[in-house]
Amino acid sequence: MRVLHTADFHAGRNLRGFDRTPEVHEALTEIAALARSERADAVLVSGDLFDTVNPSAEAEGAVFDFFLRLRDASIPAVVIAGNHDSAARLQGFAGLLGWVGVQLVAQPTTNPLDLIRTVETRGGETLTVGALPFLSERRLVKAADVMGGDVGSWRQKYREGMGFFLRKLAEGFRGGSVNMLMAHATMDGAVPSGSERTMQFDLLNAYTLSPLQLPSGAQYVALGHVHKPQQSSDMPLAHYPGSVIQLDFGEAGEKKQVNLVEVEAGRPARVTAVPLASGRELRTVKVNLDQLEPRLAGLAGFTGLVKVVVRAPSGTAMPGLKDRVLRLVPNTLAVELEALQEDLAQPELRREGLSLPELYEQFWRERRGELPEDLRAAFREADMGAGEEAV
Template structure:
């Protein structure tokens, strides 16, 4: 059996004001083409189809076009919701998506058997997928109720809670079929893009360990971490990573999808397939003294740039952003090296039109540097929790 594993589309992503929709359309077209040429029996999408809970019509369009292409190819798929997705929104589309061969698992329900999806593939083998969508602590409390557990105890034991869900799902595995788990989560040992692994300590209570995958799991298809990587602790697990270099912390990463070849009862094998679509992101660090020379040298670069300028404290830099953009119009951000700043400095761009996330990201970059993926995800989850509570309060 040949299974194509992908994740983290983030359709609708705007990087420093630059819309990535056309790039993502190209990447999804490329993946559909790979599903055909690699003779995939199924496609697994491990969450974060969209970059926000309220995606644009254009973002929805390119994602649904992708699933229509898979239907035309006769290739079924299993999809889970990620932390950026609206579980309610995806859940409401489950019936329509099912018509084009998409088995969607958007949220937990009273029927835990709904977390297991079985595909009869054209290879002649059955594929059983334990599909667990992203579970925030708030959603896990619902799972505690469903399993008759002490909610207060589960609040402190996120890892154990997800582990118990996986054990329940594992009871449906069949040794005569191919058995896989799919989750949108952080696995111990995963390294985020452009950051040291210690960064994930900020999200430590939301991690699981590879030893928790149920017996019989032949492959764990993961989403959430954008850096492609394989992890092995009892079970072969992998992140294919995001489809595009979504921000400058991911600059230089080769994006990919994973082709998983596996037979019932045998170990899985992964072949990473690099993607050609998407612009490269690069950070150009320069001194004020050699600014124009370095910018001229970078004119041949066809991707998107962030320019970080260092200068002696107190140096006047009038018209810095205008100078950079005049030479390199593909620059999305111009920043001053914090070490060269005499205390706090006003941002180079105005706050007008920026979302709360963009404002927070700008603040973090000014005070600490590139925003870690774990911190970004935590901010989005907190913001969504406030929105949900406000909505529930209004409904009451």
Template sequence: MRLLHTADFHAGRVLRGADRTPEIRDALQEVTGLARTEKVDAVLVAGDLFDTVNPGADAEHAVFEFFLRLKELGIPSVAIAGNHDSANRLASLAGLLGWVGTQLVARPTPNPRDLVRTLTARDGTELVVGALPYLPERRIVQLADVMGADVGAWRQKYRSGMAFFLEQLEKSFRPNAVNTLMFHGTMDGARPSGSERDFQFDLSNAYTVSGQNVPQAAQYVALGHIHKPQQPSESVPAYYPGSLVQLDFGEAGEQKGVMIVEVEPGRPARPHFLELSSGKPLKVVRATPDNLEAKLARVQDFPGHLKVVVDVPGGAPLPGLKDRVLRLAPNALAVEVDKGDAGRESERAKREGLSLPQLFERYYRERKGVDLPETLLSAFEEANRAVVDEHADVEAVGT
């Protein structure tokens, strides 16, 4: 049996005003082409189909076109929701996607059987997929409690909760089938890409899954969430295929692709990484005010997007810097000033004592050049209160 494992489409991503969806759509078309030429029996999509919970029409078109193309090729697929996806939104589409051969698991339920999908390959071999969508810590505690687990000692221990669910999924494995797991989360040993959004992945905290908790009967573990292609641990057959394109400047220079997995019942999987060519490359150019023109002259023919960082110790003002950069490099999406350690310390001191809404107001004013609209401030304050209330609920459960 041959599988194609992909994840982290992030359809709808906008990078510094540039809509990346056309590039992502091209990448998805390339993936379906590889599914055909590699003669795969099934496709596994490990979450983050979209970049936001309310994707635009173009983003939805790109993703749903991908599943329709797989249908035309006669290739079934299993997909799960990631942390960027709206689980409720995807759940409402699960029935429709099922008509085109895509089995979607958007929300976990107390019944582990609801998280298991089975497919049959062309040669009759069965594929069992224990599919676990993204689960925040609070949701894991609630579900494990309903399912009868003794959560009293680990209500705030994410990895223990994940281990419990993986054990439940293992019970669906069959001796004469290909047995796989798929989940959207962070495994111990995972290396971040340096993405500008990697603040979401605090890899030093408890929100990780230990390789020791992965059932030994799992022949392959299809992961999503981290954008850098990798195997977090050599002792576990678990892989991140990474994102389809370089999504932001933290991923500049990374090769993107998918995993092709050859596997048969009872034998170790043989995965290998297959590169993709779609998507514009990203590049970060560092310069000083004195060598800026020379540095930008070297990247005049760069076919992708640029981020230009100008080192200005102390943060002395540089009037007209952005216009100066764009005149020499029209493909620069971002122009930033690095003030050095002294400048950063000064900025940090100015932020001390400010609330999150005040910090957001300041950030908006600095980036947009205008005051934050009252409606947007109200929405931010409401979202901030919701997060504070959720953390308070979790702490109350643990006391």
């Protein structure tokens, strides 16, 4: 059996006023073609179809066109809602999407076994998927804050609640079937892309799952939420395929992909990363003000999207800077200023090569003025004593 795993479309993403939806549409068209050319028996989409809970008509059109292309290729799909999706809105589409071969799980029910989805492939094999959509922990966080509770205990309660669902989903796995789990969640140790939005902060502060909580009966765990492609667990095998395009400058340089999972009932899965070519490349360029023109001239011919960070001494007046940058690089989306560190901009404040007493004297001078002689002598004496002990 061949299963194509993808996630994190974020259709409707707007970057610094620039709509990325056409690029997402291009990527989804590429993925649908890959599903056909790679002879996929099914496609798994692990959440965040949309970037907002109220997506534009163009964003909806991009996603629905993807599912229609899969329908035309007779490839079924199983889809879950992510944290960026409106679960209620997606639930309203579930019936219609079912007519084109998409089994959508947007909201958990009181019976976790309602989250089991089964696909009968053209080859006569059965794929059983435990589909767990995003479960929000925000109410727990709010309750902990309001009630003064121990946040650590709430995190443990989240793990226990997720563990309950995961165990129940594992009860739906079947002998003689390929068994997979889908989840839109953060695993311990997940490495973020460094997204400019809140992703990195969320991952550092998020409620997380341990790989030990993943059911051993799952031959593959199809994860979504983290935009950087990565393997999250060996036993069972769990992967994030990542976002389908470089969504913001925090993802600049990342190679995007989908995962092709080859697996038979009762046997280990094999995962192959299939690279994606769609989406404009993002690039961040840092340049000193006095090198602005020659450095940016090197971007001639670059067709991606650019963020330019201009470094200059603090307090430097730079009227018309954005216009200067745009004349050189019209595809610039953002121009930011970064003050040079004073110790680098002013030679008299450089710290490299200074002894500890000299550093201390400079520190005192920068904040209080001239260092009193008695303090200077005391610090030098203490520094000499430390050196003798080291010898």
